[in-house]
Amino acid sequence: xxxxxxxxxxxxxxxxxxxxxxxxxxxxxxxxxxxxxxxxxxxxxxxxxxxxxxxxxxxxxxxxxxxxxxxxxxxxxxxxxxxxxxxxxxxxxxxxxxxxxxxxxxxxxxxxxxxxxxxxxxxxxxxxxxxxxxxxxxxxxxxxxxxxxxxxxxxxxxxxxxxxxxxxxxxxxxxxxxxxxxxxxxxxxxxxxxx
Amino acid sequence: xxxxxxxxxxxxxxxxxxxxxxxxxxxxxxxxxxxxxxxxxxxxxxxxxxxxxxxxxxxxxxxxxxxxxxxxxxxxxxx
Numbered sequence: 001x002x003x004x005x006x007x008x009x010x011x012x013x014x015x016x017x018x019x020x021x022x023x024x025x026x027x028x029x030x031x032x033x034x035x036x037x038x039x040x041x042x043x044x045x046x047x048x049x050x051x052x053x054x055x056x057x058x059x060x061x062x063x064x065x066x067x068x069x070x071x072x073x074x075x076x077x078x079x080x081x082x083x084x085x086x087x088x089x090x091x092x093x094x095x096x097x098x099x100x101x102x103x104x105x106x107x108x109x110x111x112x113x114x115x116x117x118x119x120x121x122x123x124x125x126x127x128x129x130x131x132x133x134x135x136x137x138x139x140x141x142x143x144x145x146x147x148x149x150x151x152x153x154x155x156x157x158x159x160x161x162x163x164x165x166x167x168x169x170x171x172x173x174x175x176x177x178x179x180x181x182x183x184x185x186x187x188x189x190x191x192x193x194x195x
Numbered sequence: 196x197x198x199x200x201x202x203x204x205x206x207x208x209x210x211x212x213x214x215x216x217x218x219x220x221x222x223x224x225x226x227x228x229x230x231x232x233x234x235x236x237x238x239x240x241x242x243x244x245x246x247x248x249x250x251x252x253x254x255x256x257x258x259x260x261x262x263x264x265x266x267x268x269x270x271x272x273x274x
Binding site: 029030031040041042043045046049050051052 | 206208236237238239240241242243245247272273274
């Protein structure tokens, strides 16, 4: 009889994310994963039904962790300018602390392997309340959600990527996303969304 | 989630050559008809085509026998 071991399970998860980030979804085989986590292939199947379920679970778990970090000290009823700043700081801290997780979540967005409908409802609800209140109070313009997201958050993620990869444009010194640069970008983003 | 695993403590894992959905359909009646097997699935997305079984016992032999009778290769995936 095999027993479950929480540490082993989380090590398998962690290594699976690393492999997917470094080698893509196709690069994740149970053999490679077993070797990298120092367990047997059989052991992985104790914890996970199959490769697809493993990937799906990684997404669900990372999504929950990210949602929790993002909602820290965030009030969905707050003024848009304040709320967005909290969102940016929370998301940035999370990404810098968990760079693998961030890249993994990006990969998932473009993969048919993962059912993203299982997204954290509390997070969705908070973000939707935040935007709709801001629109109601005429703090921002009403936009299709894709356009809103691309203006409100895509700049943040792009600059975090520059920061993490330590390179940006050819011939430029390493980009450091510090408080000053955050405020500078945030100001432009907020300006763009004003009615 | 842990509770589920605690009630089915016997997870048996086999390497097989069941590598197509239609083959999975072929063995379905056999495995479904076995009352010591609570749940089973075949991982078609990985090279070992692992047959994973949650059983009421830890004996691999009857499962191997069953799958082999259906004409597929089946061996226990050991640690």
